[in-house]
Amino acid sequence: MTAAEPNRGLIHFSPRSGWMNDPNGLLHYRGTYHFYFQHAPGSLVWDTMHWGHATSPDLVRWTEQPIALDPAIHPGDLWSGGGVVDLRNTSGLKSGDHDPIVVFSGTQGVRMFYSLDGGFTFTPYDGGRVIAQPSGRESRDPKVVWHEPTGQWAMVVWSDADGNGVDFFVSPDLLQWERTSRYAAGWFFECPDFTPMDLDGETVWVLRDARGSYVVGAFDGRTFTTAWTSPQTITTNPGAAGSDYYAAQSFDNVDRTVTMAWQGGNHGATWTGNASFPVEQELVGTPDGPRVLSRPVDExxxxxxxxxxxxxxxxxxxxxxxxxxxxxxxxxxxxxxxxxxxxxxxxxxxxxxxxxxxxxxxxxxxxxxxxxxxxxxxxxxxxxxxxxxxxxxxxxxxxxxxxxxxxxxx
Structure with missing residues (x-):
């Protein structure tokens, strides 16, 4: 890493070389945080997407690892997506000591890849076939979360069906998915993140898009509902792709809400883009309703x-x-x-x-x-x-x- 390059962050992750954008598949497993990210290793501009990979014991000291998803090996457009640790082995994929780590990617249809070595190498599931088909002509950026009350997985995927919005899917096993509902909103574009959060002792759900616009509501395992007619924003300086904050994603398998975003306004001679410093987020009550409060992780x-x-x-x-x-x-x-x-x-x-x-x-x-x-x-x-x-x-x-x-x- 050319740490002497101007503007190369010393407490913000950036790849050794090449282009990075959205965080992908963030998760924690057996004491290690895994940060996957959109990566074009041989280019300083957006190009054929890979999933880069970095690991950390504490969210603040990162070690870059070999490429996790490579288009020469893994089929489909390897664009943004989410990841989970299948601690219950609902997928039945476990073989050996490690729990399956499962990530999702793909445009115009969701594909699945799984790891049995703790998140370092991945195998396409069923040859890389599409396992969930969103509505609309364009779709991308699947994010998956466990829904404890129903004992099932939920997936949210952006699509352009009759305008911007997200499709919801449910699955008992990560392999077979049923499309159950849609949340449509003109403001909602790309990279959904869907997070259960505590509000005064009750679990509510926060649904956000790539710009950090969010609404708070309820989720019964099939349908998300909210009384909000317009969103709030995580940051007070929201912007489009390539701006100072975009496509934040929350970590799976942690007991708090921790997110990292893409900061696209920074570059050097050998690299483009960096990750935001990880923040812990909570919902707080205000006279205007619940709001997301962010602070640097205690680490x-x-x-x-x-x-x-x-x-x-x-x-x-x-x-x-x-x-x-x-x-x-x-x-x-x-x-x-x-x-x-x-x-x-x-x-x-x-x-x-x-x-x-x-x-x-x-x-x-x-x-x-x-x-x-x-x-x-x-x-x-x-x-x-x-x-x-x-x-x-x-x-x-x-x-x-x-x-x-x-x-x-x-």
Missing amino acids: IRTLRHDTQSWPEATFSAGTHVLGEGCTAELEIAGASRACTLRIRGCFDVPVAPDETLRLLVDRGQLAVFSGLDYRCLNVDLDRRAAGDEIALVTDGPLRVSSLVLHQLRP
Whole structure:
């Protein structure tokens, strides 16, 4: 990996070389997180899709693995899709010590591939035949989840039948699928993610699309219903494919909702695209209804070193250098007036009075968290930077109840 390249993230995954886009088949198995992704290994632009693969013991330290799905071996368009761990062996595919890991891909029909070695090599199921046929002329991006109340699997697939929307399928065994219903919405485009989440002790379902637009509703194992007439968005800067946040997917076989997205606005001489830093998400009640709250996964703590803190501090008007570094985590709370966090001399993040704001800084990426506000950004920091200083800027006397700067190991 050419880590010295400008804008190559040190706490954000990018492939050693080639193009990457959507996360695929994210799952956890026997202590290892598997991150598959859309990958054109020999190109810096979108090209014939493979499934790249990286693994991590903790969501923050990633090791790139050999290609998981290769069009020379695995049939069909290997576009975006989901993956599950078949812990119950509902498929009957288990042979040996490992539980089947099953992934789904394909356009204009869903194909299935399974692994019996813990998610490293995959075999096409039944020669790669289509196992589920969505409606419409175009369809893609199957995502599968276990539905505990009915003891069955549910699949959601985007298609263009009479406009944008998703088809729902159910299966007892991952092999035979019945199409049961459709959720149609003009705003819903590509890469569905479908997640059970807790809201005040009850399970509800969050259905989101590639831009991070989402609705909250109920799912009886066959049909998704919602009272929402329009969606909310995960980030406050949603964009189209290739933007700073797209096609986020949740991990299977974890006891929390963790997602990663594609950040398409970053590139170097040998690579294009990176993954967002993984976030944990929960539903919180607000006067306007339930909303998704995002925060960095707790495992970020293992990257921290050289921490500086300013509890109940006072700053005079001017620019105050807090430290230096191209990978850092900042948190500020209880500012008595509006102020600014200036990152490496070239990017300003405004801080409102009494706001609690958390910021992750990398060489070409920023993530900003403040209450329900989550911004996931590609920023050309390495090329624009006027040094590595991280500073607090205020136009007048400023008091803060807490200010913390953690340097982060790559």
